[in-house]
Amino acid sequence: MSEATAQKLSELEQALMELAYQGMKTEMELARLSREMREFKNEMKAFKNEMLAFKNEMRTFKDEVRWELKQLNRRIGEVSNKMGTLAEDMVAPNMPRVAKELFGCEKPDFWGVRIKKRKGSENREYDVIVVCGDYVLINETKTKLKTAHVDEMIEMLEEFRTFFPEYKEKKLVGILASLYVDESIVQYASKKGILIMCMGDETMEVVNGKDVKFY
Numbered sequence: 001m002s003e004a005t006a007q008k009l010s011e012l013e014q015a016l017m018e019l020a021y022q023g024m025k026t027e028m029e030l031a032r033l034s035r036e037m038r039e040f041k042n043e044m045k046a047f048k049n050e051m052l053a054f055k056n057e058m059r060t061f062k063d064e065v066r067w068e069l070k071q072l073n074r075r076i077g078e079v080s081n082k083m084g085t086l087a088e089d090m091v092a093p094n095m096p097r098v099a100k101e102l103f104g105c106e107k108p109d110f111w112g113v114r115i116k117k118r119k120g121s122e123n124r125e126y127d128v129i130v131v132c133g134d135y136v137l138i139n140e141t142k143t144k145l146k147t148a149h150v151d152e153m154i155e156m157l158e159e160f161r162t163f164f165p166e167y168k169e170k171k172l173v174g175i176l177a178s179l180y181v182d183e184s185i186v187q188y189a190s191k192k193g194i195l196i197m198c199m200g201d202e203t204m205e206v207v208n209g210k211d212v213k214f215y
Contacts, residue, residue, distance in 0.1 A: 066201060087127040087141040088113050091177045091197065094204045095130045095137060098175070098197070102209055105132035117163040124156075124163050127177075135214075136160075137173045139197070145178040150189045157215040171214035177204065 092113045099105040110131035117124045128139035142149055153174045161168045177197040186196050186208055193213020197206050
């Protein structure tokens with residue numbers, strides 16, 4: 001074997017050894033990266049599980065708070081009902097919000113509770129009145145709401161302008177309120193265009209707002 005051939009074989013041998021070394025080094029790097037990726041995936045999986053558990057805990061907490069708040073509002077409503085102050089304690093504070101939700105009223109022009117009015121020898125008392133732009137919301141609150149109260153509310157609306165002639169150009173909205181209202185009464189009130197307000201999940205809410213009728 002000539003010296004030149006031997007030199008070339010030596011160089012080739014060295015090149016193959018270097019290639020083998022680089023291949024082994026690459027495999028080791030890939031193995032390390034694969035191990036790190038598995039560890040990262042496991043960490044991410046654990047993190048996702050922790051986040052899911054946290055979300056479930058928060059959902060449970062929110063449900064518990066919502067339930068406790070609902071129970072608290074019901075107890076307040078029941079006590080107010082017994083004391084005859086349901087209109088002042090539970091209904092009146094929500095009337096401006098109802099006016100805003102139904103008619104976009106940002107701020108009432110007038111908002112009063114237990115409004116008394118006299119016309120000749122006749123007297124009338126209204127639990128809550130909210131005047132808001134072109135609308136006048138008139139509320140009557142009952143301990144136990146009956147179908148007859150819907151008809152009475154309509155009569156009240158029909159004579160309202162007699163006692164409040166200053167509102168003759170405004171649209172009248174009748175709202176009956178009670179803690180709990182039977183669905184049959186809600187349906188009857190909806191046919192007559194009278195709104196029903198009762199206890200929702202957190203506070204008093206109108207349950208048939210789309211059925212409003214102006215008097």
